[in-house]
Amino acid sequence: MKTIEPLLVKTAKAGIALRAAGEQQIKACLRTLAALLEQETAALIQANQKDLGRQDPGNPRNDRLLLNEKRIKAIAGSIRKVIRLADPSGKTLDKRKLPNGLLLEKIAVPLGVVGAVYESRPNVTFDIAALCIRSRNACVLKGSSEAADTNIAALKLIHKALKQHGIDANCVTLLPPERETVAQLFAATKYVDVLIPRGSASLIQFVRENSQVPVIETGAGVCHVYVEKEADLNKAVDIVVNAKVSRPSVCNAMDTVLVDAAIAPAFLTAIQPQMEKFGVELLADPAAHKLLKGYPHLQKATAADFDREFQSLKCAVKVVKDLDDALEHIRLHSTKHSEAIVSKNKQKCRRFQQEVDAAAVYSNASTRFTDGEEFGLGAEIGISTQKLHARGPFALEKLVTEKWIITGKGQIR
Secondary structure, three states, X not given: OOOOHHHHHHHHHHHHHHHOOOHHHHHHHHHHHHHHHHHOHHHHHHHHHHHHXXXXXXXXXXXHHOOOHHHHHHHHHHHHHHHHOOOOOOOEEEEEEOOXXXXXXXXXXXXXXXXXXXXXXXXXXXXXXXXXXXXXXXXXXXXXXXXXXXXXXXXXXXXXXXXXXXXXXXXEEEOOOOOHHHHHHHOOOOOOOEEEEEOOHHHHHHHHHHOOOOEOOEOOOOEEEEEOOOOOHHHHHHHHHHHHHOOOOOOOOEEEEEEEOOXXXXXXXXXXXXXXXXXXXXXXXXXXXXXOOOOOOEEEOOHXXXXXXXXXXXXXXXXXXXXXXXXXXXXHHOOOOEEEEEOOOHHHHHHHHHHOOOOEEEEOOOHHHOOOOOOOOOOOOEEEOOOOOOOEEEOHHHOEEEEEEEEOOOOOO
């Protein structure tokens, strides 16, 4: 395996040039990239089909890998939204003069070189590149071998847009897909300022435990919906079904539904037809299993099932005594991604939102909304579940840090 150092050197140098690019130059580059996506849809789909052809057709995670016309159009739309957002770099955050005459200014500056390690999801290649270009960060992308052909095709379009507008194309670098590349990236403290993993819990843990480069986690989601005893049952069914089936392979999909014992018989009866319609496998605790008897895709839950991010049409079900019991279960099993309560009781909803420790906490809405674009942030690198630097959708506004600029007239201390 060749060293990736020459690539990283070029990326770091290109990042310096990117920071000097004009606002209109950057916007024009991204407009061109969005247009190229739509013009080259057929070529992107052709490359993506090569990647899909190497996968097991029955793997539910193929949904993450798939690109089609609708998704490519959505990526282009997301890039156009990023263009309309304000550049977060260069903003003056604080300005004051000290008694000794020194002028202090705190300004927002790009992080520098952003490294990203991610699985499948070729849309992430475009999302990270667009966000980094807009915020004047260079980026080093390490996609998975599953999406190798799609990522190469994506990089060609990104580089074409950059070159058309006089920006050094090396500011966006795609590393070779081989696993050996990752170890070199982990040690690249001289060239990479921050590393962001996006993917499964095992990938994130591996990056966190092995990287010498500072890591910002975009966490896996073990997401819950708690149906409280004062819930509107029709709304509860709609929310739970949407949270589970609308796109089960993503991190904001629901993994466990908690049902208040007082309404468990009514709710579990009401939800069965919809879950059966989509072929959802229910892994139930003893109380729920008894109430769901006769459901065709029913299994007894193990203790481990309540800590699983299924990423498929599987869902754990547990009957809880009350709000306190639900809060305790979430405290023990949540990955602090997205959690929801369904209830008409505003006081209980408020308590749930205050006490649950997660990046996004909902009342009477699906967890599926935890997304940079849905939040009006244009796009995202991932959902951060940690508390340092950023939490929730890691989007354009968080791709900066701070720098102090001090101007004096000969002062000495």
